[in-house]
Amino acid sequence: MSDRTTIDRTRLAELAGRERRSFAERNPRSAAAYRDARHLFGRVPMTWMNKTAGGFPLYLDRARGNRVHDLDGHEYLDFALGDTGAMGGHSPAPVVEAVQRRIGELGGLTAMMPTEDAEWVGAELTRRFGMDVWSFSLTATDANRWAIRLVRAITGKPKILFHAYCYHGSVDESLIVVGPDGRGVDRPGNVGAPVPVAETSRVAEFNDLDGLERELAHGDVAAVLIEPALTNIGIVLPEPGYHAGVRELTRRYGALLIIDETHTFSAGPGGATTAWGLEPDVVVIGKAIGGGVPSGAYGLSSELADRVLGRTDLDLIDMGGVGGTLAGSPLSVAAMRATLEQVLTDAAFEHMSARSIEYTAGVQAIIDEFALPWSINRLGARAEFRFADPSPTTGTAAAAAADAELEDHLHLALANRGILLTPFHNMALMSPVTTAADVSTHVETLRAVVAELVG
Structure with missing residues (x-):
């Protein structure tokens, strides 16, 4: 394991600060909506919406298929899909x-x-x-x-x-x-x-x-x-x-x-x-x-x-x-x-699983290229990378492998580049309308973010 890449925490903090500043500059309307939400507990409809790396949540304008648009006019490829609530895509x-x-x-x-x-x-x-x-x-x-x-x-x-x-x-x-x-x-x-x-x-x-x-x-x-x-x-x-x-x-x-x-x-x-x-x-x-x-x-x-x-x-x-x-x-x-x-038909699941296989292979290639001590698991249409290798086999080991600062940076950097993951972990979920090109965009964006981080 000695030849595995170690994340430079000083560089991580510097890049995370830059991404937070970029997030604030890109999203003034979402920031204002959050600031003005005085009649909501925690300023959000549900308190878990405060799980955001940027200091405030993105506000939804509209969504269709696997695309989400926020109040500031940005379009995102959505791999969170409502943490499976919208696994069939938004408003099918x-x-x-x-x-x-x-x-x-x-x-x-x-x-x-x-x-x-x-x-x-x-x-x-x-x-x-x-x-x-x-x-x-x-x-x-x-x-x-x-x-x-x-x-x-x-x-x-x-x-x-x-x-x-x-x-x-x-x-x-x-x-x-x-x-x-x-x-x-x-x-x-x-x-x-x-x-x-x-x-x-x-x-x-x-x-x-x-x-x-x-x-x-x-x-x-x-x-x-x-x-x-x-x-x-x-x-x-x-x-x-x-x-x-x-x-x-x-x-x-x-x-x-x-x-x-x-x-x-x-x-x-x-x-x-x-x-x-x-x-x-x-x-x-x-x-x-x-x-x-x-x-x-x-x-x-x-x-x-x-x-x-x-x-x-x-x-x-x-x-x-x-x-x-x-x-x-x-x-x-x-x-x-x-x-x-x-x-969510049998044929749809075949398509979703195929996209997830492509995604898993793409992320594994990043892990291998940069010698990261990470792993990725797949469950049909769902895949997730973890900051541990080998992959944890118990819940307690999985909890111990968490790295909140690294996770927040990756999520925020991806969001600033048009990719959404579920806020709670590094899960990417495929919908019936997710394309191979969408997967490639996600993998290429993640690779660029990781490359900058590890130098």
Whole structure:
């Protein structure tokens, strides 16, 4: 490793300062909009929008396909795509048409009544992911919360087991990591936890079957809730045999298996569940399936659904209908149908995966050319480089590999040159309209930024 390139931190600071000055000069209207936003908590609609390397967020003017335009008139190639919410591209025509028809011709954006589109969406999700029956929410976070309540109710067990640094939205139970002594502790920065997280949850490192078994052996785990690959701490891929081991252990210790495909949907039309032949009891999906319209869903095996519906002591109609009044609304379901039927199709995933392969090869070439101690992983249409080599195999190792200053510089330098990455990590996501030329532009721009940095 001695011949690997070391980043000069003084040069990094100098270049980062230059990029921040350029960002401010390029974006006076966004800066003014942020400065004048006095009635928003943190000056933004959602506080995570403050995750910006330039000191203020870019403000959206318009977006279409994989192009975004800001208030100052700059066009960007968008490889963030709403952190998968716009994986089908911004405002894909079939979704726009379906939404417009529901808004205008049909009316009834929400009516507390089902539509026939819902059955079509359920059947298509069954085709893709294999679960027999489905229910809808507005976010995958809500779908996860409801799935957790269901598995606790039917198993009579109190705890849910997670991977350290997993991503399941803002679900309270999931904000747990492995502490220095190997026990579960609140994830650093956890906001307003209702109880110490170890009271509701257990945790094991990704790819650690021994650790998983130690936690399951306590006998109090209702379900293991996992991403097939970690995604929000950088892509951490499963080692060979890991998922087979997870399924065997959950069955041995009487725990159900919930797979959250919200980000790993990038693996293919049926996510990693289908691509890797996984056998969950529950699947959760969200974000991308609505084409940008708030949507989420969870699917159950028929056996599990029968067990739940057979419980006459559970109120599944009133206080148990936790999906929300707007969940499964005519508008949301129309958007899901259009997205699944006409946008995120099998053919679209083939195209997206091909672009991601090109991107991965391009970034690997940069890593090799400049002898960088970095690595890149790919998950179907999604790829991400990390400041570590070899690539981390656990969430804790992935968190330890973070380099906030370097990441901020790369993100800001790319934004100043017309390339957007998701603010939280170095993920690049391909849409059905991302072209090989777009990928080349991104790779060439990244190479120029890296070349200047390493001198």
